[in-house]
Amino acid sequence: MVVLTQSAPSAERLRVVDGFLAEAWADLARHDERLRPLAVEVRFDRGVAHLSGEVADPTELRLVRELVGRLAGVLGVWCRVTVGGRTPVVVDLGCGATKQWPGNLGLDIYPAPGVNAVADLSGSLPLADDSVDVFFAVHILEHLIDFLPLLDECHRALRPGGVLHVMSPWWRHVNAVADPTHVRLLDVQTFKGICGQRPPGAPRWYPLHAACDGASIFADLTPLPSDAPPPPPTHLARFFD
16 A cells, blocks of 8 residues: 655755745735735745734734735744734743744743743643733644643633644654654644534634645634634635545
8 A cells, every 4th residue: 555645845945935935925015005005024934924013903914814824835824913002912832942933921831941931731821811912832732632721721811813823743744753752643634623623612713724834734723702603614625625
């Protein structure tokens, strides 16, 4: 039996793809009059779009996120944009000594130079309801036997319109099994269940983006209110089988 797997892109291909994405975004920004007045910088790094700058209101940020995410080759849209003069609160989960961006609030179970507060990510997070704009869970979920309680805590702490950024090894890549501390295997389809198949009353998520590059999976999720309907099948079909 032959098993076909998706190969991870080389560093050179990722560099070339980043160049293509930068050119495509610059062309779109020049020709879309909605984007011209917005002071948002978009930088591409290994297929991930990094947004920074400032907008007047959340609708402008949603517009930029959506348009960037439509570009072929974008794996995720990571955002640190000031909205209405308020600097976003960004939390790095399990950051250790290295945060995704300087200035993020770092939470980890062990003290380290980048950790602002020691917290067990399998339990309650020391964060108030509706207090966080962005969570990073980069190479964290694969270390938790049950990561749904952590997602529920992120849902609780995120402000409306906030985003949870996830990055984890793809289950078919050697990185997923090479680390003996990995206890879970994930696929893009895992997030289909998180967004569309949770039991009634459980916190629900809307997928802003989900992708795989052959080595890692990426997901950008925003919380849905408890009374909101689940994401429509037409939207889920954009990312999931």
